[in-house]
Amino acid sequence: MKKTILVTGGLGYIGSHTVVELQENNYDVVVIDSLSNSIREVAERIASITKMPIKLYIADINDESLIDALFKQETIDGVIHFAAHKAVGESVQNPFKYYRNNIDGMITLQKVMRQYHVDTIVFSSSCTVYGDTKNSPINETHPVTEAISPYGTTKLVCEQILKDLCRYSGFRGIILRYFNPVGAHPSACIGELPIGVPDNLVPYITQTAAGIRDKLTVFGNDYNTADGTNIRDYIHVVDLARAHVKALDYAFTMHQDYEIFNLGTGKGHSVLEVIKAFEQASGKPLPYAIGARRAGDIEQIWADATKAAQLLKWTHQYNLYDMMDTAWKWQIALNHKQSRQG
Numbered sequence: 367m368k369k370t371i372l373v374t375g376g377l378g379y380i381g382s383h384t385v386v387e388l389q390e391n392n393y394d395v396v397v398i399d400s401l402s403n404s405i406r407e408v409a410e411r412i413a414s415i416t417k418m419p420i421k422l423y424i425a426d427i428n429d430e431s432l433i434d435a436l437f438k439q440e441t442i443d444g445v446i447h448f449a450a451h452k453a454v455g456e457s458v459q460n461p462f463k464y465y466r467n468n469i470d471g472m473i474t475l476q477k478v479m480r481q482y483h484v485d486t487i488v489f490s491s492s493c494t495v496y497g498d499t500k501n502s503p504i505n506e507t508h509p510v511t512e513a514i515s516p517y518g519t520t521k522l523v524c525e526q527i528l529k530d531l532c533r534y535s536g537f538r539g540i541i542l543r544y545f546n547p548v549g550a551h552p553s554a555c556i557g558e559l560p561i562g563v564p565d566n567l568v569p570y571i572t573q574t575a576a577g578i579r580d581k582l583t584v585f586g587n588d589y590n591t592a593d594g595t596n597i598r599d600y601i602h603v604v605d606l607a608r609a610h611v612k613a614l615d616y617a618f619t620m621h622q623d624y625e626i627f628n629l630g631t632g633k634g635h636s637v638l639e640v641i642k643a644f645e646q647a648s649g650k651p652l653p654y655a656i657g658a659r660r661a662g663d664i665e666q667i668w669a670d671a672t673k674a675a676q677l678l679k680w681t682h683q684y685n686l687y688d689m690m691d692t693a694w695k696w697q698i699a700l701n702h703k704q705s706r707q708g
């Protein structure tokens with residue numbers, strides 16, 4: 367029998383790609399999304415890829431009576447919990463917005479799950495929990511450190527809440543620590559939808575190439591790396607989405623417990639390497655200038671994802687060129703949509 371998965375934040379960037387993979391792997395999906403950082407049309411775009419409808423609740427996971435009604439109405443077998451605010455800079459300006467949404471949301475969701483005896487959850491965490499480290503590649507036993515932003519604090523606290531519930535309340539949980547998700551679905555029907563000026567590198571690059579921004583500023587070239595720019599582990603969002611299906615399959619085989627997995631390619635790339643890969647994939651030169659360091663940036667970090675390979679039988683399939691190629695095709699598709707809408 368098909369299992370039904372509740373996907374919180376399922377219209378967002380990583381959530382939408384995961385809904386596609388779930389539907390294509392024989393799971394039924396119920397999505398709840400508040401549209402705080404997404405649009406309703408994403409549901410139609412997902413359906414245009416999978417040719418399957420999704421059951422959609424436009425609501426906030428902090429609305430306990432509504433979550434209760436949802437669990438009463440649907441037979442939920444497991445949950446993938448993406449719904450959260452994610453802008454690191456905004457979290458420094460407005461920490462309570464982040465504590466309320468991300469931590470309260472986790473508590474409300476898990477409280478209702480417990481009430482309805484739904485005990486299986488996959489949670490979106492981040493490599494941000496490793497803080498500033500010089501010891502890459504990082505595996506899951508690497509100590510987590512005091513968070514460098516309120517956003518990071520919410521990930522640490524939510525991880526801890528989940529661990530408690532796995533220890534004492536019979537939950538089985540998977541914590542996925544993503545490195546840097548980029549790229550878009552190869553269909554160019556779904557991808558990242560940054561609102562306003564993007565903070566992250568790849569949407570800034572694609573918007574610059576599309577003429578929306580004048581030029582990219584590379585935040586520092588005086589780091590202790592081969593070309594002086596920061597190194598990150600960029601991972602294609604479709605690879606990440608596939609890992610969620612594997613993680614869920616694995617969670618259903620677990621007894622009460624939790625497991626943590628890093629999701630990255632295991633390879634670091636510098637900012638200048640990303641620019642070069644983008645230029646190759648798009649066939650366009652990218653205007654950029656070297657600027658000052660960005661406060662809070664870590665010099666270099668990349669994953670040791672061996673555990674995911676061994677236990678989940680997951681490994682990445684897309685390389686940096688594919689990430690840039692799909693990100694650029696998505697940007698072109700977005701420009702077309704926006705020009706059609708005037």
Ligand code: NAD
Nearest residue numbers: 375378379380399400401402403404426427449450490492
């Ligand atoms: P996103 O903003 O694109 O998606 C999040 C979705 O959740 C949005 O559709 C938003 O409307 C929804 N949402 C937010 N708060 C909600 C609430 N209270 N109730 C219902 N819906 C709500 O973000 P994303 O990049 O897809 O990230 C998904 C998850 O992965 C987040 O938890 C994020 O912290 C985590 N993560 C993201 C990255 C990244 O770089 N994108 C890296 C590491 C971890």
Ligand code: WQD
Nearest residue numbers: 454492494546565566567570583584585596598637660663
């Ligand atoms: C990547 C590299 C920048 C923009 C953030 C969050 C982290 C996680 C992933 C959620 C860095 C450089 C960037 C620009 C640049 N998210 N850069 N010019 O900072 O690694 O991680 O997203 O959990 O928590 O902090 O990603 O894409 O912002 O930056 O030179 O205009 O690109 O300095 O080296 P980051 P990013």
